[in-house]
Amino acid sequence: MRDTLTWRNVGPLENIPVRGARRLCLQSAGRPVAIFRTAGDEVFALIDECPHRRGPLSEGIVSGTIVTCPLHDWAIELCDGQAVGPDEGAARTLPVRIIAGQIFIGLPTVGGGPA
Amino acid sequence: MGQPSRPLEDLVVVGNGMAGMRTIEELLKLGGGRRYRIHVFGAEPHVNYNRILLSSVLAGDKSLADIVINPRAWYEENGITLITGDPVSRIDRQARTITSASGRVVSYHRLLIATGSRPLAPPIPGLELPGVSAFRDIADVDKMLAAAREHRRAVVIGGGLLGLEAAWGLKQRGMSVALVHLMPNLMERQLDEAAGQLLQRDLDRRGIAFFTNGQTEEILGRERVEGVLLADGREIPADLVVLAIGIRPNIDLARQAGLEVNRGIVVMDDLRTSDPGIFAVGECVEHRGQVFGLVAPLWDQAKVCAAQLTGDERALFSTRALSTSLKITGIDVFSAGALTAADAGDDEITLRDDSRGRYKKIVLRDGKLVGAVLYGDVSDGPWYLQLMQAQSDVSGLRDRLVFGRAFAEAGTGKPPGIDIAALAEDAQICGCNGIAKSTIVAAIKAKGLTTLDEVRAHTKASASCGQCTGLVQALLAHEVGVGAEVPAAALCGCTRAGHDEIRQAIRARGLKTMAEVRAAFAWSKPDGCHKCRPALNYYLLCAWPEDYADDPQSRFVNERVHANIQKDGTYSVVPRMWGGLTNPAELRAIADVAERFHVPTVKVTGGQRLDLLGVRKEDLPAVWGDLNKAGLVSGHAYAKGLRTVKTCVGSEWCRFGTQDSTGLGVKLEKMCWGAWTPHKVKLAVSGCPRNCAEATIKDLGIVCVEAGYDIVVGGNGGMDVRVSDPLVRVAGEAAVLEYTGAFLQLYREEGRYLERTAPWIARVGIDYVKRRLVEDADGRRALHARFLHAQTFVQSDPWAARAAGSAAQAFAPLPALAEA
Numbered sequence: 001m002r003d004t005l006t007w008r009n010v011g012p013l014e015n016i017p018v019r020g021a022r023r024l025c026l027q028s029a030g031r032p033v034a035i036f037r038t039a040g041d042e043v044f045a046l047i048d049e050c051p052h053r054r055g056p057l058s059e060g061i062v063s064g065t066i067v068t069c070p071l072h073d074w075a076i077e078l079c080d081g082q083a084v085g086p087d088e089g090a091a092r093t094l095p096v097r098i099i100a101g102q103i104f105i106g107l108p109t110v111g112g113g114p115a
Numbered sequence: 116m117g118q119p120s121r122p123l124e125d126l127v128v129v130g131n132g133m134a135g136m137r138t139i140e141e142l143l144k145l146g147g148g149r150r151y152r153i154h155v156f157g158a159e160p161h162v163n164y165n166r167i168l169l170s171s172v173l174a175g176d177k178s179l180a181d182i183v184i185n186p187r188a189w190y191e192e193n194g195i196t197l198i199t200g201d202p203v204s205r206i207d208r209q210a211r212t213i214t215s216a217s218g219r220v221v222s223y224h225r226l227l228i229a230t231g232s233r234p235l236a237p238p239i240p241g242l243e244l245p246g247v248s249a250f251r252d253i254a255d256v257d258k259m260l261a262a263a264r265e266h267r268r269a270v271v272i273g274g275g276l277l278g279l280e281a282a283w284g285l286k287q288r289g290m291s292v293a294l295v296h297l298m299p300n301l302m303e304r305q306l307d308e309a310a311g312q313l314l315q316r317d318l319d320r321r322g323i324a325f326f327t328n329g330q331t332e333e334i335l336g337r338e339r340v341e342g343v344l345l346a347d348g349r350e351i352p353a354d355l356v357v358l359a360i361g362i363r364p365n366i367d368l369a370r371q372a373g374l375e376v377n378r379g380i381v382v383m384d385d386l387r388t389s390d391p392g393i394f395a396v397g398e399c400v401e402h403r404g405q406v407f408g409l410v411a412p413l414w415d416q417a418k419v420c421a422a423q424l425t426g427d428e429r430a431l432f433s434t435r436a437l438s439t440s441l442k443i444t445g446i447d448v449f450s451a452g453a454l455t456a457a458d459a460g461d462d463e464i465t466l467r468d469d470s471r472g473r474y475k476k477i478v479l480r481d482g483k484l485v486g487a488v489l490y491g492d493v494s495d496g497p498w499y500l501q502l503m504q505a506q507s508d509v510s511g512l513r514d515r516l517v518f519g520r521a522f523a524e525a526g527t528g529k530p531p532g533i534d535i536a537a538l539a540e541d542a543q544i545c546g547c548n549g550i551a552k553s554t555i556v557a558a559i560k561a562k563g564l565t566t567l568d569e570v571r572a573h574t575k576a577s578a579s580c581g582q583c584t585g586l587v588q589a590l591l592a593h594e595v596g597v598g599a600e601v602p603a604a605a606l607c608g609c610t611r612a613g614h615d616e617i618r619q620a621i622r623a624r625g626l627k628t629m630a631e632v633r634a635a636f637a638w639s640k641p642d643g644c645h646k647c648r649p650a651l652n653y654y655l656l657c658a659w660p661e662d663y664a665d666d667p668q669s670r671f672v673n674e675r676v677h678a679n680i681q682k683d684g685t686y687s688v689v690p691r692m693w694g695g696l697t698n699p700a701e702l703r704a705i706a707d708v709a710e711r712f713h714v715p716t717v718k719v720t721g722g723q724r725l726d727l728l729g730v731r732k733e734d735l736p737a738v739w740g741d742l743n744k745a746g747l748v749s750g751h752a753y754a755k756g757l758r759t760v761k762t763c764v765g766s767e768w769c770r771f772g773t774q775d776s777t778g779l780g781v782k783l784e785k786m787c788w789g790a791w792t793p794h795k796v797k798l799a800v801s802g803c804p805r806n807c808a809e810a811t812i813k814d815l816g817i818v819c820v821e822a823g824y825d826i827v828v829g830g831n832g833g834m835d836v837r838v839s840d841p842l843v844r845v846a847g848e849a850a851v852l853e854y855t856g857a858f859l860q861l862y863r864e865e866g867r868y869l870e871r872t873a874p875w876i877a878r879v880g881i882d883y884v885k886r887r888l889v890e891d892a893d894g895r896r897a898l899h900a901r902f903l904h905a906q907t908f909v910q911s912d913p914w915a916a917r918a919a920g921s922a923a924q925a926f927a928p929l930p931a932l933a934e935a
Contacts, residue, residue, distance in 0.1 A: 008931045008932075009931065009932040010929055010930075010931050010932065011929060011930070011931075011932055015924060015929060016929075017667075017668060017924070017925075018668065019642065019668040019669075020668050022924065022928065022929045023928045023929065024928055024929045024930075024931065025928045025929065025930045025931060026931045035929065038642075039641070039642050053682070055684070056680075056684045059672040059675075059676075059680060059684075060645070060672070061645040061648060061649075061668070061669065061670075061671070062642075062668065063640065063642040063643055063644045063645060063648065064640055064641070064642045066644075068644075068645035070671065070672040070680055071680070071682065073645070075645075085572075086562070086569075086572045086573045087572075102932075
């Protein structure tokens, strides 16, 4: 009964630019979420706020599995949300699944929700 | 003794001037406010003000309020008793008291004399006539301003710093001004003969009449001053005569008190007078035979004196090499140290360009720089002064030194002469990020940093504007030793290849995609990084305008979404206003957009257009659509590309305009808009040499003259102001357009990504640019043609395309479809 996630379909992979990202309409606990797509079609979901000054990471340049924040050039590792040294901090990551070419994102269910 | 013992000692300051009050400021910083009860006596009825700026008040550049240093509230807040308009008239060293002119008696434990100096007056008849003034304090300036309002003719006696500034100020106030100087050369103590003559020539052109070798015999007049009579019989009519022949330390009070005086009040290195309880600072003192007229040593004295007053006996004053500059708008003079070789062992090196009014002389002694005189271009003055003060060995730079810092340091790989060890621990190295030397050193030591990039990453020092890169490198080398990596000019961390090498290969080897470039140079990361991707994207776009498909994912967000991202993630929108022109329909459309989309801020930009700030990303296409309907298109305010063409109204309206600067600006903007360049590019066209469009600090500027158009290049406002270099004068608008296109194309092809025209020209030299554009007419036409060809691929409004639905996904957030 550990599953407290709600999986939401946010559309086909093609909607996300290669080496790019898009912010979602939906939020996670009131904070913006973005989906990132790398050159190798890996997909990641992160809270769309840089740990530095909350810059929109979805507007950054994606190279490999790193996104660079557009405001002050912090580099964030997409796999775990950690800032690349020497900067310290992390953006929260969210679980993602690709099912039949559709992207699903796992959002924590508010208040525990139906198990 | 009946009296209760006081917790505080009394410090009496005689003189409410700059040196005295700076000493008190320093004393308060050291906690001296807890030890001393401070009493300040000033002869003038004012609070403490910046005497140096009196000439700016006279010239109308500043008001009296602007030059106040410490208002009365400062004295009150710091518990200082201030008595103005009541000079100290007597010191009783036995009783340790002072008596003021009005009869106040105050006892002291420590006394600080800062009585400054008084103007020298020549021993000639007529000094007492109304209309004769010194130029020393606020009362003098008031007198001069009153005369300027009612009278027409002024004579200034004295061609030193102060006299010249007085003459210029009065000229600015509309008087006709003659200047009488005893010596053959102006400012002979600060300038050598050549620089003095250039100065005289320039001021002569500005309408000041000079009487050099002029010995004043008498000031003429009956009721009021009427003129000045020179020894050779010449008579100069005058309604105002200003005496500015020099200053003399004000030592009467000290002499009367029996202190040792010579030319000034004699002080030792600890700034004590012959009475150890009495200190003296400022223009009234004589230290090791030297008296002082410039401000820098006074600040040093203030520091030392304050430290001594708080009991630090190690603080000692010594004089450093000093520099002088003249506060006359548009006249740049710098002087430090020796003016000429003292003997055969000294070397003088001079560089002289009469037609451009530039002159440089440096004096070398034993491999060290001991003097510099600069006229016209003084930008290297601080550097020379630094080399002098650090007594750096410059023999290795001898051949290049006179050409200035940029040239002298080119190729050496390191800045010479900066004495890192001598820099104070709290010296600020990186002004943008406020990083001190100690912070950088601590990071280098604690984290074992060995490269510039690491230091930048950990401390942010030199990571903003990069001006301090040399200093940071020097610090690193100093801390790490010779093992420190000298960073090659690699494009980024993915490769060891430099910008020029890669560009050359792109053309020579026909590399047409980023992947090909990365393969050719064995990139360490398959995708590159956020530094190399935008650079390569630009280089490929520039090399192959017909073939290369722009990669939006390799562009910084602003260029990808055609708006400027703000700190809160919203955007700003700046429509183009051709040459700064607009009309009611455009303004109405902007107003409507601002209301419809609830734009919180509308601002006029420095480039003569309007900025709508705080637009939400998803609204951008609709905002652009509305603006497009009124004919407004993208202003590319977000681009490494052509930004604005600033203009003045020119001959169409202005009574001074010589050409149609506005019309020319529009033509230039129509030709150049949409171009991508290594960094942003700003143009301006001024209709006459008054240069209201500030064309001389633009990447390319046009200054119209009766005879045609002066084209200047490589100017820059911003944090490192650089005045442009003259490129050429041409006769017609067609030539202006051709030169502009050719210049931009040369910059596009040879400037490095993120290098603006100013550092680019500083790197390659204006002579190189002239060779390519002025001397090689065929080359120029070819460059211009390549520019126009490239323009055919980019001149379509990116806003219109997006308003019509192109790249819509880039603006709308992604909706969720369903729950699983």
